[in-house]
Amino acid sequence: MSDVVPPEVRPKPAVPAKPPNVGAPSPSSPFPPQGPGIGGGGSVSGLPPSAIPVPIVNHGHSVGHNIGHGVGHVAGHVGGHTAAHNGGHGHGGSHSSGGGSTLLGYIGIDTIIEQMRKKTMKTGFDFNIMVVGHSGLGKSTLVNTLFKSQVSRRSAGWARDEKIPKTVEIKAVSHVLEEGGVKMKLTVVDTPGFGDQINNDNCWEPISKYINEQYEKFLKEEVNITRKKRIPDTRVHCCLFFITPTGRSLRPLDLEFMKRLSHSVNIIPVIAKSDSMTIEERQEFKQRVRKELEMAGIEFYPQKEFDEDMEDKSDNDKIREAMPFAVVGSDKEYPVNNKRVLGRKTAWGIVEVENPNHCEFAQLRDFLIRSHLQDLKEVTHNIHYETYRAKRLNANGGLHPISSNDTQESNL
Numbered sequence: 370m371s372d373v374v375p376p377e378v379r380p381k382p383a384v385p386a387k388p389p390n391v392g393a394p395s396p397s398s399p400f401p402p403q404g405p406g407i408g409g410g411g412s413v414s415g416l417p418p419s420a421i422p423v424p425i426v427n428h429g430h431s432v433g434h435n436i437g438h439g440v441g442h443v444a445g446h447v448g449g450h451t452a453a454h455n456g457g458h459g460h461g462g463s464h465s466s467g468g469g470s471t472l473l474g475y476i477g478i479d480t481i482i483e484q485m486r487k488k489t490m491k492t493g494f495d496f497n498i499m500v501v502g503h504s505g506l507g508k509s510t511l512v513n514t515l516f517k518s519q520v521s522r523r524s525a526g527w528a529r530d531e532k533i534p535k536t537v538e539i540k541a542v543s544h545v546l547e548e549g550g551v552k553m554k555l556t557v558v559d560t561p562g563f564g565d566q567i568n569n570d571n572c573w574e575p576i577s578k579y580i581n582e583q584y585e586k587f588l589k590e591e592v593n594i595t596r597k598k599r600i601p602d603t604r605v606h607c608c609l610f611f612i613t614p615t616g617r618s619l620r621p622l623d624l625e626f627m628k629r630l631s632h633s634v635n636i637i638p639v640i641a642k643s644d645s646m647t648i649e650e651r652q653e654f655k656q657r658v659r660k661e662l663e664m665a666g667i668e669f670y671p672q673k674e675f676d677e678d679m680e681d682k683s684d685n686d687k688i689r690e691a692m693p694f695a696v697v698g699s700d701k702e703y704p705v706n707n708k709r710v711l712g713r714k715t716a717w718g719i720v721e722v723e724n725p726n727h728c729e730f731a732q733l734r735d736f737l738i739r740s741h742l743q744d745l746k747e748v749t750h751n752i753h754y755e756t757y758r759a760k761r762l763n764a765n766g767g768l769h770p771i772s773s774n775d776t777q778e779s780n781l
């Protein structure tokens with residue numbers, strides 16, 4: 370395989386996209402072959418498939434529905450506004466009357482997309498991923514892989530070649546990525562391996578505490594009288610759970626962990642170090658994991674109950690059937706056919722991390738960023754955070770000031 374990803378594969382996300390939810394381009398967007406990144410840059414030519422031509426609204430841009438739509442959601446979300454709120458400035462109406470449009474009855478509602486896009490470009494948005502699992506499964510390596518891979522290859526300033534030390538505390542690494550004028554602050558929260566102790570009772574507590582602390586921070590900002598216009602969002606939007614590639618049953622501790630956390634965060638199970646399995650072993654193991662999770666009643670993301678319609682369901686069914694993604698991580702580059710690719714060099718060849726024929730890292734990345742980013746944020750906000758918030762406010766007897774120790778004690 371010569372390319373990192375063959376050019377004919379590149380324009381489409383490796384998983385079915387969900388355009389309405391995404392700050393990412395539609396599958397048909399003309400991506401530059403080397404830079405899908407966080408989505409957005411290449412989609413400028415996807416014009417709205419509107420029956421009525423848009424008279425004046427473009428201000429020099431011609432932005433497709435998909436990107437505009439997705440980004441618009443983000444704007445509403447990040448700023449704590451609803452779409453209706455954003456549209457409430459009245460620009461839409463005034464656009465329609467100007468410009469000498471001959472189209473009677475055009476109000477300009479569709480300009481809301483452009484308005485939202487502009488807002489998001491100004492404010493940017495946060496996206497936070499957490500990695501969790503036993504020690505030595507390649508979590509810290511995968512964090513580096515994400516940052517070094519094509520998500521951020523075009524943004525400068527990432528050079529970390531030193532050997533990854535053992536992770537001893539929960540640590541967030543952030544990197545601001547920009548594409549097509551849209552800024553995303555991608556934060557990956559690295560955690561120490563859990564289950565390393567002789568007594569592993571409650572070993573999920575530090576992680577659960579971290580997740581709740583971020584909800585608490587957000588809640589505090591929300592109930593503040595002098596509320597910030599844009600609350601910084603440190604809430605964990607998804608938690609990648611690393612499964613040991615044993616080919617055998619999941620450990621009880623893993624199941625227990627996922628079960629507990631699946632109520633407060635979007636869990637995405639992944640098979641770690643999948644270069645250690647043959648193709649058949651990998652398929653069998655994936656199936657086995659899915660079955661065991663189902664038997665244990667563990668709902669991972671995308672949760673069936675939150676599919677909004679049939680289209681959502683059929684897209685997500687495909688993804689659920691492809692999960693858990695079998696990943697390989699590396700932060701080293703090697704030349705393959707005159708290109709430098711992220712890979713693991715072995716005695717029998719190079720495992721190319723971003724090559725979909727070698728492992729499912731690219732699929733996972735596309736799923737997280739190009740197709741489900743906005744949905745992950747929405748489920749976090751509308752379901753997980755809302756649950757926390759409701760419990761928290763009930764427990765507190767209403768909107769009382771919240772003391773800083775409460776997060777640990779309330780154990781939500």
Ligand SMILES: Nc1nc2c(ncn2[C@@H]2O[C@H](COP(=O)(O)OP(=O)(O)O)[C@@H](O)[C@H]2O)c(=O)[nH]1
Pocket residue numbers: 503504505506507508509510511533534535536562641642643644645696697698699713
């Ligand atoms: N074979 C293989 N080894 C890996 C992979 N990812 C990381 N490693 C190696 O596993 C070791 C532990 O990696 P690290 O990222 O520190 O694991 P963590 O404890 O989960 O953070 C290092 O020697 C890595 O080079 C992988 O996908 N496949």
Ligand SMILES: [Mg+2]
Pocket residue numbers: 508509510534535536559560561562
């Ligand atoms: Mg680590």
